[in-house]
Amino acid sequence: MSANSAATGLLKQDLETPALCLDLEAYHRNAARILAALKPRGIAWRPHMKGQKAPQLAKLAVEAGAIGVTCATVYEAEAVVDAGVPSVLLANQTVGGRKLARLARLAGRSGVMAATDSPVHLRQIASAAESEGVTIPVIIEVNVGMNRCGIEPGQPAVDLAAMASGLAGVRLAGLMGWEGHVLSSQGGEKTARIRESLARLLDTVAQCRSAGIRVDIVSAAGSGTFLDAITVADGITEVQAGGAVFSDLSYQRWGLDHEFALTVLTRVASRPSPTRIIVDGGFKTLSDKHGLPRAMDLPAVKSLVLSAEHGNIELEQPSETPRVGDTVEFIPGYTDSTVCLHDEMCVLREGRLEAVWHIPGRTGR
Ligand SMILES: Cc1ncc(COP(=O)(O)O)c(C=O)c1O
Structure with a gap:
């Protein structure tokens, strides 16, 4: 069962996470x-x-x-x-x-x-x-x-x-x-x-x-x-x-100044310390090929480590936010190696879910 397919009209921040999002x-x-x-x-x-x-x-x-x-x-x-x-x-x-x-x-x-x-x-x-x-x-x-x-x-x-x-x-x-x-x-x-x-x-x-x-x-x-x-x-x-x-951090480095149309939405699963944020997306959701993804709208990030189902963010300075359950959105390091990790793409217009597209074509099935 698809995570978000029955949820058209939903606000982006209410999507089931992790979610690949297209603006x-x-x-x-x-x-x-x-x-x-x-x-x-x-x-x-x-x-x-x-x-x-x-x-x-x-x-x-x-x-x-x-x-x-x-x-x-x-x-x-x-x-x-x-x-x-x-x-x-x-x-x-x-x-x-x-x-x-x-x-x-x-x-x-x-x-x-x-x-x-x-x-x-x-x-x-x-x-x-x-x-x-x-x-x-x-x-x-x-x-x-x-x-x-x-x-x-x-x-x-x-x-x-x-x-x-x-x-x-x-x-x-x-x-x-x-x-x-x-x-x-x-x-x-x-x-x-x-x-x-x-x-x-x-x-x-x-x-x-x-x-x-x-x-x-x-x-x-x-x-x-x-x-x-x-x-x-x-x-x-x-x-x-x-x-x-889509653009992404790699294309930006390669000289393209397009908007970041594709992101990965995750949610804070744990805040073990004031500088540590654990999100519910790791390397099965986010790719580090051609460089790590970048978390948007966070205070300065010191490091990001991706394990299978966890993204481990260490902040430069202590911060109370984001709290457990809040969303953290990432700009992919490379969209090409990110999309292929996902079964579906959440398509958003004006911040609301308009459609969920299946991502086929990885094999002949
Ligand atoms: C044959 C070929 N054409 C073009 C591209 C460029 O693709 P994109 O514009 O998606 O980066 C690639 C891969 O990077 C390629 O392998």
């Missing part, structure tokens, strides 16, 4: 800012859902003006297609016979495009597509310097694009790159690294076109890079920035 109005303001940056340049928005998860958010983005969404797994992609968003870029490599068959079935009922970065994987996609009697549009992932997935730019990528153009079962839709390795750089150095990274993608696109290969989609950039990317990388057709709809 819908802040979400809309953040989404509008992304679109306002992209639209004048004719660049489309295809937000990454890996950190947002809830398919209703994919629908909201499309209603706001996104052309579709980006997903990391075939399960996420299925969830957003089920919710009515047919245009999906599956930006990670889908592998294994069962998952490839799943991708092919999904391609039969949506416009899902699949990332690939090697001839062997491309052949596997093509074979799954042929078994299902469909054609799967593919996006060639190019390594722009992150050294994670991605075929090397230049001739290796051009050869793979040529292969995709001629192989039965697939159709070349475009190329993508993700410059995530520059996130922590600052100022002019960051801009220069983004330009240099995305030049690898754009030069490869130009080489493909010179070789007579049609490239429609050129996809890149995330929430911590897109504002620079769109000014220095002419030729990108769409950006994948997703987490910018």
Whole structure:
């Protein structure tokens, strides 16, 4: 039984805790800012859902003006297609016979495009597509310097694009790159690294076109890079920035000044001393990946330690408040690693619960 689903209209401070809370109005303001940056340049928005998860958010983005969404797994992609968003870029490599068959079935009922970065994987996609009697549009992932997935730019990528153009079962839709390795750089150095990274993608696109290969989609950039990317990388057709709809302490550190639309609400379970506050959310609720969350509206905090079901806050100075039963709200250190800890998201408007969204897509269930 969901903790808060029967409680619409409830004030935020009365929710069962711990609760993942979305401020819908802040979400809309953040989404509008992304679109306002992209639209004048004719660049489309295809937000990454890996950190947002809830398919209703994919629908909201499309209603706001996104052309579709980006997903990391075939399960996420299925969830957003089920919710009515047919245009999906599956930006990670889908592998294994069962998952490839799943991708092919999904391609039969949506416009899902699949990332690939090697001839062997491309052949596997093509074979799954042929078994299902469909054609799967593919996006060639190019390594722009992150050294994670991605075929090397230049001739290796051009050869793979040529292969995709001629192989039965697939159709070349475009190329993508993700410059995530520059996130922590600052100022002019960051801009220069983004330009240099995305030049690898754009030069490869130009080489493909010179070789007579049609490239429609050129996809890149995330929430911590897109504002620079769109000014220095002419030729990108769409950006994948997703987490910018929430923002968090990591995105703030990476240069984004969006509102914090997603928080985790906890409640004080114990006050063992005037400086110690124990809340009912630990590492199963809050994540410390890319940095600890920050408690809002508390006197100066000396430390925060997360155990499984307890958050242990030590204040700099003694304080009588908050008292047992009071709420303590946290800004996530990183929303991507926080949302996936929760089964549901409490959606609030003007401080009242409007809806509770299930968070599916972690597995194929
Ligand atoms: C392929 C890809 N694109 C874009 C992003 C950026 O996503 P976000 O905008 O949600 O930070 C990531 C991950 O960080 C990614 O793996």
